[in-house]
Amino acid sequence: MIVILKPNATKEKRDQLIQKIQSLGLSVHLSEGEHTTLLGLIGDTSAIDPAKLESVEIVDAVRRVSEPYKLCNRQFHQEDTVVNAGGVPIGGGYFTVIAGPCSVESEQQILYTAERVQAAGARLLRGGAFKPRTSPYAFRGLKAEGIELLLEAKKKTGLPIVTELTSLEHLDLFNDVDVIQVGARNMQNFDMLWELGKCKKPVLLKRGLSSTIREWLMSAEYICAGGNPNVILCERGIRTFETETRNTLDLSAVPVLKKKTHLPVLVDPSHATGHADLIIPLAKAAVAAGADGLMIEVHPDPVNALCDGAQSITPDTFDKLMQQVRAYCALENKVCE
């Protein structure tokens, strides 16, 4: 961490600051330029709050030189993490597709969808039981009953299931769920992250709508720091000024993350774009960019879907998607069953 001092900083105040920093167990390198004086902080700065240092009267600005996350930092953990998601590997040379409806709506809907996506090559089933909705007047999911229906589909097909936790008070219902999804809006729900760090269940952590890659990795670090290393990252689009797509899918984040972390990285083109006809091209692009898998919304009857129909594709379209994705995985030497 580099501390840039103001031009008018007195030697006395500078020495006080240096002593204070040293009292935190860090060494300080002083570097005096013509117009600028810097302090280089040497040691473990991950618990230092740059904002706190910036509040010191003689400090002009603070620049981080190392990432504030450790457990999910590839620098300290070179090999890819492979998460065991109910028996299915995610990361490290595998390409894993999670598919299913936005919301679980009925027994017939979820069973039929599960069978179709499994036949096409999906390895996990997704489906929302608790749905975050912008409007208080919209359908908010079947809740406990939705989880029951997912478990029934799991029993019939053998597919492990992924579903979203929207509030810690529902956690007891997730005992037999294979992967707990933390949605974009909860990416910085730190109480939730901390609690999920205490269980060992894989957590699929979606990127927040306006979260930087660093903030996202800090949220992953929360879960890891609690003792749970089974974190799967999922890029799902960020909010920008462009309105032709629901969000802007940030595919560059995939190779950036592959450098910075050992955790697996999935891509969700359904939520990112919000348009069914953009999903196949962007699913293929995700393979090309180096993703470890996909999360895709599939609905047997998108027009009548109770939620997010516009971005769901039909099982027939999902068949085509999987065929094309497999051809791309072959080029990338990824194992896609």
Next chain:
Amino acid sequence: MIVILKPNATKEKRDQLIQKIQSLGLSVHLSEGEHTTLLGLIGDTSAIDPAKLESVEIVDAVRRVSEPYKLCNRQFHQEDTVVNAGGVPIGGGYFTVIAGPCSVESEQQILYTAERVQAAGARLLRGGAFKPRTSPYAFRGLKAEGIELLLEAKKKTGLPIVTELTSLEHLDLFNDVDVIQVGARNMQNFDMLWELGKCKKPVLLKRGLSSTIREWLMSAEYICAGGNPNVILCERGIRTFETETRNTLDLSAVPVLKKKTHLPVLVDPSHATGHADLIIPLAKAAVAAGADGLMIEVHPDPVNALCDGAQSITPDTFDKLMQQVRAYCALENKVCE
């Protein structure tokens, strides 16, 4: 709501769609142009999900023509709402300042700060007991003890208290809190909003980092729809590409909100800018823009603050702020005690 059909929509499919819409209790006006055919939906469309309509094969796009919120819409409720915050009015001609430290740190710190901000003219005391922090390695608040200390300060000074709820499981601790704050990261924590709709306590709802004004009002609608009309909005900066300030304070949102809703609107320049020396100019600008009050971080010793020191001002600076703010309130005919 306007539904724009694709150029190749057949009459048969169009008629099916019209019937479907009519079955939802709405009337449909058909309008055929040279290149474009539109359906105008007449009736209460607040429960209609535009994304669902966009998923219909023959639909090109959907445009809302009325706001999807009703209870907090000024169109249906002309007079300003004045929220009773522990005996202090917020909204409707009053200018109310909430001040206090980012985090409650000790008895001495909170009592001293409470006395100083009260003497300067603040009408409510803020202080964080549960703190959302980006890093798992940072100080996360005194929790239950922090609330105890706030209540003690309330007893000594008579100032009603405002503090943030980060998770519903802590709600029992908030019985004697006067205003529950929902932080930016929880603005779309719909389970929390729904639950807060069931109590009658005033809720201070901060704007999400990347939330539109419409989404923000939909979150207010959640609370109102649950039965709690005591919602106070608080603009605290949005995320943009600019990095000189922590966030970009969107002061235009104040007059926009005054047109769209009857709810009171506060401004928090501390979190918006992240720099102590920007707070006085932007506090005054907030008065000028038409805000109903301010939320200001004040700390007796910003350099040693355990959290967010860079953006806290000292009690002495707060004295100056209040003097200047009062002069501006006089120009705006706002009652600022």
Next chain:
Amino acid sequence: MIVILKPNATKEKRDQLIQKIQSLGLSVHLSEGEHTTLLGLIGDTSAIDPAKLESVEIVDAVRRVSEPYKLCNRQFHQEDTVVNAGGVPIGGGYFTVIAGPCSVESEQQILYTAERVQAAGARLLRGGAFKPRTSPYAFRGLKAEGIELLLEAKKKTGLPIVTELTSLEHLDLFNDVDVIQVGARNMQNFDMLWELGKCKKPVLLKRGLSSTIREWLMSAEYICAGGNPNVILCERGIRTFETETRNTLDLSAVPVLKKKTHLPVLVDPSHATGHADLIIPLAKAAVAAGADGLMIEVHPDPVNALCDGAQSITPDTFDKLMQQVRAYCALENKVCE
């Protein structure tokens, strides 16, 4: 175009507005709902300024229902445009790679690079002679001499050349240039667009840093409206809050553009990411997303490049890129020589 009236609009003022709109040669459909009255404008609204209508006292808002561009709109021109770029086809089933250094620096540099990128499969040579630079103290290109050197490289290799025009006053120097590039910062330099509409030379129009897809197509429309249909679009990243990459490459824009326009679409991962090691994965992703080609910065000695070294790849890396891109083009049935 839909005009939404304010709730308090009188019948008299409404009738005046309707007459005014009719006087512009448009028909008006009136649609009265319970809370909202709408006017639907039927006819050619491309010359109507929505802002002007919104300024009418009784108007609440205006919504476009058809795109304001015509000449580059796929709705009125179904087949892909194939631009002839100095003998090389761009668009319509071809996958065309443009490569070369950010800046032309010396005869040896540009000739060597030209030969290497040609050998690897690039079909056009790029190189900056006039360079837009953020700092007045940075290298701004060899100017006229740079164009001379590009023409020499063209003579030696036969590769058509692409170079950027930063000001109309240099246009005379571009007579033998095959494709004129309009940079991101000039995407809305309407004087320049208008002037380029008068020549017949292909124009490579980069997307502005914060331009929507609609604005970008309106800029293409400027060139087409002047009489020059030879426009090539090039996505090069948009500005967002994320700072790990120089810009955020918006690959979703590729399939969106393929729906909306018949013009060819290239992708420039070099400027988008600003990091050499992200270029190969995003180049492949661009093929997958449906792009018609790439624009890649290649420099024989990136470390000593006078400009933008960080994002340039070496000729050896470009060889690898082309091998991988060709494999992807085969999957997409694109002709990539």
Next chain:
Amino acid sequence: MIVILKPNATKEKRDQLIQKIQSLGLSVHLSEGEHTTLLGLIGDTSAIDPAKLESVEIVDAVRRVSEPYKLCNRQFHQEDTVVNAGGVPIGGGYFTVIAGPCSVESEQQILYTAERVQAAGARLLRGGAFKPRTSPYAFRGLKAEGIELLLEAKKKTGLPIVTELTSLEHLDLFNDVDVIQVGARNMQNFDMLWELGKCKKPVLLKRGLSSTIREWLMSAEYICAGGNPNVILCERGIRTFETETRNTLDLSAVPVLKKKTHLPVLVDPSHATGHADLIIPLAKAAVAAGADGLMIEVHPDPVNALCDGAQSITPDTFDKLMQQVRAYCALENKVCE
């Protein structure tokens, strides 16, 4: 400037890099931490391109510690610059209002508006002769005739005039113009900035739609570096995800600029918001935030304005605006005639 090396950098390559930096006339301080090695560059780094350093194989990242602009940096020039704009002072304790129509449309329109805004207290007259328009089908200004009409209004009223230059080829027409406006879209038209540095006429430099404060000051630096110190900055809103306003007015930029530069700072709430009814509150907020003046669109008949009518206010509304602004200027001890 701080150079952060990659963990695997060899001593040999590090020494080569240090020698290379020293050959540029800079000193290097080496600082080795447990996980990170840094090079501190001491000396004038304003001509160093961080991107170039980042392209060196062993370099992980580069952080600036001093601003890359010098001539417009308050650190080296403490006193406020007061620009003489055709006899009217801008900056340094004066509060100067520029007003007039978006476009000059007719003799009667510009003369009437000039007289009205002068009577209300505006000190300069604005009016567009060359108009940048998103659509090729929209009105693009009266051009040379527009400038003639402005000069006529100047002769009648004595008000100095401000008008926008959209292309260098029109510069000859600007001989009698008092202040040349560079619009948001040309903020990084470096050929234009360079050319304007050669004249001594005041330049009103609007902020680009997605330009950072640092980039904006670098554009000001271009003009100053050419020899013209008469630069006036004008904040006019930045592009964000929010769509209720045309742009998001960044009022925090005002106090930030006052710290960083000695140049005067104006605010244009008309373009920022795009809505006439938001202009008075935000004009007052600009005074409160510390601006040196305003730029306001005034039109005698906004509904029939040929351009940007929605954001223009009438002369009567402008009268009210000036009354309120004067009261605010009195609080700020600003001279507003």
